Amino acid sequence: MHEDRRMTVLRAIVEEYVRTQEPVGSKVLVERHQLAVSPATIRNDMSNLEEEGYIVQPHTSAGRVPTERGYRLFVDRLSEVRPLSPAERRAIHEFLDGAVSLDDVMHRAVRLLADLTGQIALVQYPTLSRSRLMHVDLIALSETRIMIVVVADNGRLEQRTVDLGHPVPTQSLDVLRTRLREAVTGKLVTDLPAQVIAVLDAGDRDDKVLATPVVAAFLEAAVEHPDERVLLGGTANLARFGRDFETRFRPLLEALEEQVVLLQLLGNADASDAVTVRIGSENSVEGLEAATVVSVGYGPHDMPVASLGVVGPTRMDYPGTLSSVGAVARYIGRLLQEG
Numbered sequence: 001m002h003e004d005r006r007m008t009v010l011r012a013i014v015e016e017y018v019r020t021q022e023p024v025g026s027k028v029l030v031e032r033h034q035l036a037v038s039p040a041t042i043r044n045d046m047s048n049l050e051e052e053g054y055i056v057q058p059h060t061s062a063g064r065v066p067t068e069r070g071y072r073l074f075v076d077r078l079s080e081v082r083p084l085s086p087a088e089r090r091a092i093h094e095f096l097d098g099a100v101s102l103d104d105v106m107h108r109a110v111r112l113l114a115d116l117t118g119q120i121a122l123v124q125y126p127t128l129s130r131s132r133l134m135h136v137d138l139i140a141l142s143e144t145r146i147m148i149v150v151v152a153d154n155g156r157l158e159q160r161t162v163d164l165g166h167p168v169p170t171q172s173l174d175v176l177r178t179r180l181r182e183a184v185t186g187k188l189v190t191d192l193p194a195q196v197i198a199v200l201d202a203g204d205r206d207d208k209v210l211a212t213p214v215v216a217a218f219l220e221a222a223v224e225h226p227d228e229r230v231l232l233g234g235t236a237n238l239a240r241f242g243r244d245f246e247t248r249f250r251p252l253l254e255a256l257e258e259q260v261v262l263l264q265l266l267g268n269a270d271a272s273d274a275v276t277v278r279i280g281s282e283n284s285v286e287g288l289e290a291a292t293v294v295s296v297g298y299g300p301h302d303m304p305v306a307s308l309g310v311v312g313p314t315r316m317d318y319p320g321t322l323s324s325v326g327a328v329a330r331y332i333g334r335l336l337q338e339g
Helices: 003-020 026-032 039-051 068-076 086-097 102-117 170-184 189-195 197-201 205-222 235-241 243-247 250-255 259-266 318-338
Strands: 120-124 133-140 145-152 157-163 230-233 276-279 291-298 306-313
Touching: 003 026, 003 039, 003 068, 026 039, 068 276, 068 318, 086 102, 086 318, 102 120, 102 230, 102 306, 102 318, 120 235, 120 259, 133 170, 133 205, 145 205, 157 205, 170 189, 170 197, 170 205, 189 197, 189 205, 197 205, 230 259, 235 306, 259 291, 259 306, 291 318, 306 318
Parallel strands: none
Antiparallel strands: 120 230, 120 306, 133 145, 145 157, 276 291, 291 306
């Protein structure tokens, strides 16, 4: 069979099946898709696609549905993703531009992604470990208590409170704040432990009495914080798949209850800004045999620091989903860049 025509027929079958959720027959392809060949040729092409494992006949009807292998070929041969409509672009801008904090951005993003794609949306918080420290402050809450504020270049903010058990002179706090800022501002978070050694070594014994617990709390806020957090939204979208919801996707919902599973789903998408598509058995998580995961990294200055994506049935609108996932990721990256 001619390679270009094979892809044309497979593409038509995938698009029709995604749209109708019904097995696709040659008659439907002739009526709804301009394939420029006879019905007999289409039937022959479908027979060849079935022999090669790209489509399958689910029951005795003449209709065919794509297999996992068929979806894989369809996705691999996508020449372009579907451009967002003006309304979709406007929705992204207006919805995310209204965010007032990083938490607000993350929660808005997961809701927006679920609405745009009709799938389950996953958004990982930006991780501190791959970021640079932009600001640190020491704020006196009382004579004995200090608040430590840490801000990274990905918009992440952490706070810790230290009770020193004794009064802290204002001058000593000012000196420690200056030394700490000089040592860590602009540095990679992973390099901070080495950078603060100079802070501890500086000054006399009284300075170290103040510096030691403050530096320890600072490192806890900047380095040791468990930042692998994923937000989940849109699970109600699976209900629209009727019987499939109960028989095929309930294990998926059960699997999504665990944060570690969500991180597995997103995988290493944050390693690059290329959209990744994992179909069916390509996912390592049990219960996702009938699901597809579309994910991508995002971050400021096109440097991914976390990832986001969607999970849904293999029967999904791949061009539209890839477009939406990529667009939301790019926009969040710009928001983080603008601070």
